[in-house]
Amino acid sequence: MNVTVEQEFVCRGHVACPGCGAVLAMRYVLDVLGKKTIVVLPACCWSVINNRYPTAAVKVPLFHTAFETAACVATGVRAALDMKGDNDTHVLAWAGDGGTFDIGLQALSGAAERNDDIIYVCYDNEAYMNTGIQRSSSTPFGAWTTTTPAKTFKTKQKKNIMDIMAAHRIPYAATATIAYPEDLMNKVRYAAGIRGTRFLHIFCPCPTGWKTAPDITVELSRNAVRARAFPLYEVFDGTRYRLTHEPAQEDRMPIAEYIKPQRRFAHLTEAEIQVMQDHADEEWGRLMKVTETWPAG
């Protein structure tokens, strides 16, 4: 491990499930951003993880807000700080996939269109976990959730939020995941050094919602990258692409192997898994093409 967490801004005693990936994401991001950060938190698992008032696991100021409002509240906090002449405190909107891909999308789109000076993190556990594992538009094809039971599993592919954000031509958008902390922290560091709307899509396996053993959270995060289900890349100004980690030939793994320990996919037939594989291959091929056609300098 070439990196470490120097300063803990997430306190022990938080109430995340054992093996929660989302906690690691917060821990790494806050270590880079430091204590001059204000977190804006809509309804999501993290609003529970943080524990009940008057206690808080996050050791920087944190603003609990409504489910759909992460981006616009962050914009407001930014405006207030600017009015006070404080322009070095980071405003970090921290929302789940439901709060980002679905209900919070219009607020996010508005902030991005205005290029408001915020860092927006979507920690993606691929469903509405906080309320009991309902499907979101980030839930992958094939997955079981309580609203897409095994017999009628989700038949729509995961929405590509990065394309949406790139279409806003914001200065920086990147994907990251907890198994690669160095890559993740480098991206946060880059984002912290520039202005405007910065978007980080952080993939965070969830043992409870994915029906997986808590000890393989990091392994699943790594395997998602190795299986190219979740490629690691960044997009500058919405137009220039760079892949930050390409799995070595011997480390690549088929989607089937990546989903094998996840019981949310247990009902899938080989043909259905092939649909997932084809989708991953197609998305990867497209990503390769854009990184070649519009490479980052």
Next chain:
Amino acid sequence: MTEKKTQEPLIYTTQDTLGNKTGSWRYMRPVFETKAAPCAAICPAGNPIVSFITFAKEGDFDSALRMIKQENPLPSVCGRVCPHPCTSACNRYTYDGSVAINEIERFCGDFAEQAGPEIPERAGATGKKIAVVGAGPAGLSCAYQAALMGHEVTILEASNRAGGLLTQAIPAYRLPAGVVRRDLCFIDILNIILLTGKTITASDIEKMAADYDAVAVACGAHKSYRLGIEGEELAGVVPGLEFLRKMSGRAAPAPGAKTVVIGGGNTAMDAARAALRLGAEVTVLYRRTRAEMPAFPGEILEAEEEGIEFRFLSAPVKIETSGKTKKVICREMELGSDDDSGRPRPVPVEGSEFELDADTVITAIGETVALDAPFFSPNENRRQISNAWGRTTNDRIFICGDAGPNDRTVAHAVGSGKRAAIAIDAQLSGKDFEAVKQRITLGGGAVSAAIYRSGAEAPAKVVAPQAVNFAYFMRTARLEAATTAPDERIKGFGEIGATAAEDAVRAEAARCFTCGVCTECGNCFMFCPDMSIITEPRNGVPATDTDYCKGCGICARECPRGIIEMEEENK
């Protein structure tokens, strides 16, 4: 100075969550523990593989050598001739090729040329006297360890020099004399008394048991088995060990133009290859097939490469004189059901007789222990003696190496000599032998003299490959040992191959996973979602904050080298 007005705070600050002891959720608990690497647990000599490789990685070869010398006085020798079972046990083996441990050991051993011998410090004199019979690797290792423990050691050796089969049998093309000499420098440094030309009998040993506090018998297995066929006594028919011994004594026998070697073990291979180098045309006769040959695979391969002819499934029936030369009458064999050794029994094929012309016949079908003594019968109490680390029915007499019930390699000899020295010391100092044995045996296998001396505890568990997290190791090419082309090497007795270069050795050492030993990589700390890893190592490993650890097990999964295991929490 203006007075500050107390103001209502704009924001009421909250408390942290430390009051929330989430450790109570846990039903599994991570246990951090230093473990034995499989290579080290299997090394017959008990080399401290992980620690010497760790130093080698950093280029600190002085320290690497010092680590080895705690356990094994013969690294230059073992690095060359040991069949390295360590590499087959290496957790890297199925990933991208085992670490070339023997090549690293060899480099470290040879580094004594620059670093000096790096012999550990000798303990204060105990006033106890120990005699060792035989100066082969077993006797030498026993003498070495006993001397380090502060005993006064005398070695009585029948031949005119130390080294045993290292100098009497293993030919220079595999083990040059200078290499053995370098490793044997400890005899003088530790003031071990070496008396050569002393052939000791069984009754001498029993007498010596009265004069010394302990006697270690390490006389090897030098009696060649006889074929038991007609013509075996003819001139020009010689046992392999005798042939090799003469050769090493520089009184090289001139084998005839045609030499037939009978047998399939190491002695047969070395006799054949030595005869080839002395100008003979050599045929090896073996009664089973290549797969059953007891010689080390590398030796068989090299013999084949050098152009030695093999006649498998063939056994001699009779040797006859035929004019100035001889004839070996042979018979073809086929493989029958398994015998006691678990190998298929060769069965003669009726009417399959054939003849081979031979000027010299070398018989090499095995060697046995010449010693026949009441305190030790090589066949009866084999297992007991091995479990007892060389203790015999006479509590002052110990036995080690090929003379005892041990596997016959140099590393086994070194390991059994060390065990005997420890058994002797434990006895002389009144320690509980079984407790000592338990304490210093790594993962049920190798034995550590350093741990014996320090009073520490050897790791009890071995890191299995499933416990290694390969994601943290990039695949890299293995160090390929240097070799010499067959037509070049058969020109003489010059050493085959060469010790690897320093850069290559360091790169190879860097491939080691450091199985079972915490390198403070930080993975457990980095990946704990409950910030519950206490990184300050205690006993060389981190620990968990049991107040908050929820027992998710990520730390155990992500530890690259198998130090953390999940155990069920005591209810």
